Amino acid sequence: MAPTFRHGKGAYFSLTSTAGVTIVLSSGGDDMSLDSSADTAEVTAFGDDDRVYIAGLRGHTFSLSGHFASTYADPIRGMLGNSTASNCIFGAYGNTTGFIKSTFAMHLTQFTVGSPVGDKVSMSISAQVTGAVSSTIF
Secondary structure (H helix, E strand, C coil): CCCCCCCHHHCEEEEECCCCCEEECCCCEEEEEEEEEEEEEECCCCCCCCCCEEEEEEEEEEEEEEECCHHHHHHHHHHCCCCCCEEEEEECCCCCCCCEEEEEEEEEEEEEEECCCCCCCEEEEEEEEEEEEEEEEC
C-alpha cells in the first residue's frame, strides 16, 4: 500500500490557558513541531566487544513560531513558569474529521517576541511536554 503524503499548510494547534480559555495559535503560526526522543542507558559489560544499550524514558518537546498577535501575548506570558500544565491538541496537517491528532499536557518554557527592523513582529514558544502524548483522530 502506497503511503499518503500530507501538506503542512493546514496544521492546527490549540492550548488551554491558565484561565481555562482555549487559544488556537495555528492561525498565526508558520512552523510547529512536536519532537520525541528516548533516553538510553549503557549496559556494556566486561567481555563485550561492542557497546550495549537498553531503552529508557521517553520525552517530548513542542515548539511553535509565527506572527505575533497581541491578543495572545498576556495569556501566553501568564503560562510561562506556571506549575499547572496546559492541555494541547496538535494536528500536523489539520483538524478535519478523520485526521490524526496528538494530545498532551505541557509547561511553557520560553516565549519570545522579535521585532526586526525590516520585517514583521514575530513570536515563538517552546514547551516541555509532561507525561505521554496520545494519538487519536479528530
